[in-house]
Amino acid sequence: MAAANPYQTPGAPVADAKTEQYSQIRLFSAAGRLGRVRYIAYSIGYSLLLSIVLAVLAAVIGYFGGGGIVLGILTGAGYIAMFVLMILLSIQRAHDFNTTGWLAIVALIPLVNLVFWFIPGSDGENRFGQPTPPNTTLTVIVALIFPIIAAVGILAAIAIPAYQQYVQRANAVQGR
Numbered sequence: 001m002a003a004a005n006p007y008q009t010p011g012a013p014v015a016d017a018k019t020e021q022y023s024q025i026r027l028f029s030a031a032g033r034l035g036r037v038r039y040i041a042y043s044i045g046y047s048l049l050l051s052i053v054l055a056v057l058a059a060v061i062g063y064f065g066g067g068g069i070v071l072g073i074l075t076g077a078g079y080i081a082m083f084v085l086m087i088l089l090s091i092q093r094a095h096d097f098n099t100t101g102w103l104a105i106v107a108l109i110p111l112v113n114l115v116f117w118f119i120p121g122s123d124g125e126n127r128f129g130q131p132t133p134p135n136t137t138l139t140v141i142v143a144l145i146f147p148i149i150a151a152v153g154i155l156a157a158i159a160i161p162a163y164q165q166y167v168q169r170a171n172a173v174q175g176r
Contacts, residue, residue, distance in 0.1 A: 023129045033128055036119075039089055046082060090104035
């Protein structure tokens with residue numbers, strides 16, 4: 001009989017083969033959980049989508065003439081749908097850090113709704129369900145768009161007027 005190889009990998013499982021269970025992402029429901037990155041990405045994505053749709057509608061209605069009342073009704077309906085969707089996303093985000101969905105009411109207060117951006121979610125399962133699945137690359141990219149655009153916008157708002165003043169002073173010194 002051959003001697004057993006002491007350097008052979010063990011044949012028995014050495015750890016439990018436990019697979020992580022994730023919850024489903026349901027956008028149009030108040031049940032379930034939604035992670036931070038998805039909350040930011042979906043909020044920005046829906047805002048951009050609504051803006052694009054309303055701009056296209058305005059261009060189409062303006063091209064065919066008139067329709068200011070129709071455009072106003074469609075715009076109002078779009079913003080109401082956006083409001084409902086943001087409340088649903090805020091409820092799911094509150095569930096992610098194991099808090100009641102009633103906390104979504106603070107989303108109505110300007111800048112206080114940023115609390116949903118910074119509070120981390122619960123690790124593992126909580127009373128509202130399984131953890132959310134890992135974020136995709138596209139979700140992370142969309143979530144990063146807003147802070148980058150905001151930072152560039154602030155820098156541009158400071159730099160452009162300063163540059164214009166610099167050009168005016170330079171032209172005044174040269175006597176133009």
